[in-house]
Amino acid sequence: MCRTGIEPPERVWWKKVGRHEKVWVWIAFAWCMVLFAMMPVWHLRGGQNPSGIRHRVEPADFQARVAEFVQEYQVGTDNGLPVVEPPPGSDVYLQASQYAWIPVVRLRQGAEYTLHLSSVDVNHGFSLYPLNINFQVVPGYDYGLRIVPNEPGEFHVMCNEFCGIGHHLMVGKIIVVPGDAAAEAEDAPADASSNVGGDR
């Protein structure tokens, strides 16, 4: 017990651990188990998980799917970008490209959507402001995240992965309109949305 870390240890150094040192190791171990257990527990009980529906997609195919989506549900334009209003429960496509998020999406509060994120060129970062919800957007991969907007308002989508010289110009928009009580009851039966975010 009297040697420093720069001296060679005694010949036999595999010795009994002091009681207090042992207690700390066990406390630390127990805490590590709590840290580990929290993740599966949140998959079962929590509402926010990054699981999603994930598959590969050719950038050109995703771009075509976005164009189709815009054509089907466009209701106007904002700053030159199409504004779309898909029905509750539908698939929503958001395309990341240098340096824009296409299209602007209008959603209804309390309804469930599947938000598909992908990029047609380089890596981008989906960051929903001011909520601070962040996901990586990788070219060649479709990330389908089920979302339930729980408050009305205007939200911005910032790019938070460096994507080139115009990175800081890349801002999109998601608008959430208040869902009236009747529409909410019809569109989102209690059992359909209760396990959103669960591990699937």
Next chain:
Amino acid sequence: MSAFRTCPTTGLQVHRTADQLIKANAVVATVALLVGGIAALLVLLTRWEAVLLLEADMFYRMLTIHGMNMLIFFIIFFEMAVLYFASAVLLNCRIPAPKTGWVAFVLMVVGTLMVEWTMWTGRADVLFTSYVPLRAHPLFYLGVILFAVGALTVVGHFFAIITVARKEKAYEGSLPLVTYGALTAAAIAAVTLLHGAIIYIPTFLWSLDLMHVDAQMYRLIWWGLGHSSQQINVAAMVSIWYLLGALTVGSVVLNEKVSRTAFVLYVLFISMASAHHLLVDPGMGPSWKVWNTSYFMYMAVLASMIHGFTVPAGTELGMRLRGATQGLFGWLKRAPWGDPGFSSLAFSIVVFGFVGGITGVTFGTEQINIIAHNTLRIPGHFHATVVSGTAMAFMGITYYVIPLIFRREIAFYRLAKIQPYLFAIGMLIFSMAMTFAGTFGVPRRHWDIGFNQALFQPEFSPAVNLIIGVMAVGGLIAIVGGAIYIVVTVVSVFFGKKMAADDSGLGATGRGLPPGITNPPRPLKPEDKEALGPSGRLGPVPGTMVLVLIFLAAFIMYYFVNWMLLSFLWEVG
């Protein structure tokens, strides 16, 4: 001239080639630190919205230069010096293949210069991570490959030095703990650098249009280099904690078994670290993410929590055995706070653990990563680990390497004494403010969060401006601390007062030598243990026991507050 010199302070035989290799690597590391530091200042003054110094293209270029110079060139060159020191010097042995050492060094320098050239000429504005398919000049990737091959050669050389030392009976029995820790760092380095080769060789070919590289696969393997290399830093830093403790106050090793097992845990589970960066990526599923992000159920975190106890505990016990027995914290009061080696050690442990460690484990939780990924919280975390932790420890050991290896006195010694305080306090303010700004969703790697020319203008809360201002002030203080370090080391190494071959510095006053050299901790005798007497309820190291329990409380609180913040969000999955 003999191939060896005898160190007058420690009595160790030092091979002159080891001396020269340590010097060469340390000098290049300092140059990289200077380059990265200048870039740091420019990046900081741009992110501070009130100044917004650089244009967008120069900002991203400087950010690339800052990342590469600090995280790759400075750290790894310094670690090469640490490897030679922990093997040839501490084991009292020769360098078996001096030429290999120099070839590796030249490879690393050539690789560095290639990367620097592409970055400074605007041919590699791809940031540190260089995510495919963002494209840089082929020489950027080739430079990294040459650098990695050189570093890998040094790692192999290090293993050879230890093997030869053992064969020639330079040491008996087991390796000293510090060398053992460096050995684990080298093992991790081998794994890490192989990841680097696996990803950069295809990427180099891709940059020549010879093959395709999948964007997600790149992220997976690149982070096998990017995050694992931070684990080299951790293992090297912890070894230096034990080394600085031994040199400054004569820290003892409580239990070799515990400390060594903790080092082994790093080696076993570190290669899973890549997952931390892919928690909100589309390429992997939840079970892969949960399993890997936890490094096999957090066994590497356990390792750090063990060292976080054993290093201060060894210091406390070492000092108690030498008579600092008053109360819980009498040993801290009696500690040599004027010794830049000791103050660096203390700050390195505290900031690494309390800020870097706690935030890192919390953000690296699969779900919590949703509210942390690519925000300022991430650089806030790693500036507390790799800068306030690793770089601070490296700075501390420099104040001993200058007299022991370079055989010079430390120039401007008074400045050197306050340097760790400036650097640590500055970095503490900086990294905490940065982490806090990130909780508002402020993105990292972003030129203008005012969004002045963007299509839409998200407006951050006015609090963010204030926090960014605080961050800038902290950063500037740290940069002053870093600049003092560079001035002190460069002036000492090239113009410092030379120490005669037989000058041990023992008992000297008024010279530029740290107290660990002029007045080293006295060797312990078996009687010291008896003099200490029986320990109280909190055990032989009561002060450390209290400190680690405070740490645990802070950890638990921060962790669950983050789950709470997460639960307020939209349901997503």
